[in-house]
Amino acid sequence: MNGAGSRRKGATFERLIRQWFDDSDELHVDQRQHIGTDEADIEVVGYPTSHNGSEWEMRLVVECKNHRSIDLPGWWRQAVDQAKRRGTGWPVLVVKRRGKTDPGDQWVVMSLDTFTELIEELTQ
Numbered sequence: 286m287n288g289a290g291s292r293r294k295g296a297t298f299e300r301l302i303r304q305w306f307d308d309s310d311e312l313h314v315d316q317r318q319h320i321g322t323d324e325a326d327i328e329v330v331g332y333p334t335s336h337n338g339s340e341w342e343m344r345l346v347v348e349c350k351n352h353r354s355i356d357l358p359g360w361w362r363q364a365v366d367q368a369k370r371r372g373t374g375w376p377v378l379v380v381k382r383r384g385k386t387d388p389g390d391q392w393v394v395m396s397l398d399t400f401t402e403l404i405e406e407l408t409q
Contacts (some may be wrong), residue, residue, distance in 0.1 A: 291352075298351035302379050303327050305388035306347075314342075328374060343407070344374035349382035357394060364395075375403050 306312050306329045312353040327347040348364035358376050367375035378394040385391065395403075 295349070295351050298381055299327065299349045301388050302347065302349050302391070328371065329377075344371075346371050346374040346375045347377045347379055349379045349381075355380070361394065361396065375399060 303314050306314050312329050315330050327349065329345040329347055330342060334338065346364065346368040347359060348367060350360050357378070357380075360380070361376075364376040364378045368374050376395065376399060380394060381393040382391050
């Protein structure tokens with residue numbers, strides 16, 4: 286696939302994932318979605334009213350990938366770099382699963398350290 290076709294495929298996948306988050310009751314896509322020229326960047330914000338009696342907000346910086354070949358180490362570095370540039374949020378990688386069109390069936394990837402930190406933050 287050429288560069289334009291590849292970008293179009295990626296943008297379509299990103300819109301699918303963005304809509305999935307937008308359809309959630311407690312997760313919403315922040316309108317400041319893009320960093321620089323990277324269009325596969327979504328910032329998702331959770332606004333549950335309370336957790337253990339206190340208000341909180343959770344931010345995820347989501348990198349979406351729809352490629353034939355898989356490059357988890359490279360894509361993960363990209364997700365982490367974007368979260369660092371954003372200055373807030375947990376890096377999350379959403380990878381297109383071949384043969385699956387439902388956004389809820391796609392793969393979610395993060396390091397075990399990141400996952401553990403996220404769980405610890407949510408249970409405090």
